[in-house]
Amino acid sequence: MSDHTSSSSSPIILAVIALAAAGAGAYFYLQPAEQAAPQPAIVEPVVEPEPEPIVEVTPEPEPVDPDLIEESGDKPLAYDPYLADLGTRPDYNQLGIYQETITRPDFERLLTKVYVVGDSWKEWISLFDDRAEIRSNRHQPDEIFTLRFAPEQATQMAKLAPKFWQKAAELPATTIDKPLADLVIAIDPGHIGGDYAQIEERWYQIDDHCPVMEGEMVLVTAEIIKSQLENLGAKVYLVRDENAPVSQLTIDDYQAAAAAKVEHYDITTPDATRKLQERYLYRTGEIRARAELVNTQITPDLVLCLHFNAEAWDDPSNPTLTDKNHNHTLLHGALTKSEIAHDDERYEMLLKILQGVHDEEKEIGKAAVTAMSKHTGLPNYEYEKNSRRAISVDNFPGLWARNLLANRLYQCPVIFYEPYVMNNEEVHARVQAGDFEGEQEVFGKMRRSIFREYADAVTEGLVKHYAGERKIDKASQNLSE
Ligand SMILES: [Zn+2]
Secondary structure (H helix, E strand, C coil): CCCCCCCCCCCCCCCCCCCCCCCCCCCCCCCCHHHCCCCCCCCCCECCCCCCCCCCCCCCCCCCCHHHHHHCCCCCCCCCCCCCCCCCCCCHHHHHHHCCCCEHHHHHHHHHHHHECCCHHHHCEEECCCEEEEECCCCCCCCEEEEECECHHHHHHCCCCCCCCCCHHHCCCECCCCCCCCCEEEEEECCCCHHHCCCCCCEECCCCCCCEEHHHHHHHHHHHHHHHHHHCCCEEEECCCCCCCCCCCCHHHHHHHHHHHHHHCCCCCCCHHHHHHHHHHHHHHHHHHHHHHHHHHHCCCEEEEECCEECCCCCCCCCCCECCCCEEEEEECCECHHHHCCHHHHHHHHHHHHCCHHHHHHHHHHHHHHHHHHHHCCCECCCCCCCCCCEECCCCCCEEEECCHHHHHCCCCEEEEEECECCEHHHHHHHHHCCCCCCEEECCEEECCHHHHHHHHHHHHHHHHHHHHCCECHHHHHHHC
8 A cells, every 4th residue: 555656637526535545464365274264154146246235124215304404503414315325415516627528419328328227317317408407416406507518519629528537549659568558557456355354245165165255366366467467568556455444444433324324214123233334344435445545546547346256145054156157347337216316426427427437438348358258268147138227338248337336436437347256166166276377277177377367358358458549659569570
């Protein structure tokens, strides 16, 4: 965490909880079995990178009388059902810098085909020829932010939308051996691992084999990717470089927020508050702390979120392995009806639309998922038809849009990798084999270590996109011939 310097860039707009990056303690990847805790944990059913809320009452927010908010005076409303968990109230006027930077057809295409499932956006956004009228505060139905569109006939003259990241085509020319020069990449190894592996339920163990821990596995992979990308000229930061949280907050720091939500929904489960505090600690608060780091300090051109997928266990107390194994890649989008109803999620979606994130993200995503399929040989995971939480991107195999906290908060293109099923029998054997150079026979076949195979695929996908979109200096091409 010592090398998070700020690259030259404009300030970010999104205000999230300010938290410093820190962490203590390093843990071995793949602890020996005898050191691991005895109880096998449940791997959540995770064709779902982000599970449903723990609280039992599914909160379709109730209306709140605006007068009640006024009455609270200078005391902030303890729990605001019109914001995402631990979210802060956005100031839509900050979107003023994007006036007349996007045409109506582009805005409408992104809104309706990528960012929102179905037509629930109509409750919040009214489209006119020259403007969109956007509700900015659900407590105040009359509060509207008006976004003026760029004139269609003058698309070329539309102002460049402010953003801290650069598209491949905006990067300066480079040489053929450094296709990633001038590119700043943040790698976000998903989850925390270490002491948190069990509480975050990204951990399992079969008999006396080494436990399989996602947080550890993605960090090993991240370190390999980092060195590969640096050799190709990129500047690379790890959002975490140990199996410890980025956030410095403790579980007690979330007590008030969790208790307020539990009280608001009148949840009576005895340990509901504690469960919510835990979730805020290892997931919601942690990802928000990482977003603060990414958006204010690293300000990268691209974030890579690394994950391994998992299938549900039939019997959590007695984990068994599955023969299912697959790959998919996620981009941001697909807000549900209840998500776009949150004032902050709607604002964050607008930032993505106005910065033109998707069109760049989509091209990187296509190259990324193609390279991953090629290197792993895995079939693509496909969501159900008419899914309410995922939208296919251009019907491209294995490429989907979903609204996850990380890919929503990071204010630049984000590629969210979900290859391999951790509790697949072959993947289990490959994790037991650990990381190694070259090839070894594992599960009856000669192969690369699973971490290097993953890394090679990520690197190849990025090279394909950036080398293809950038100007390559002629002299360097001649030298290499
Ligand atoms: Zn994960």
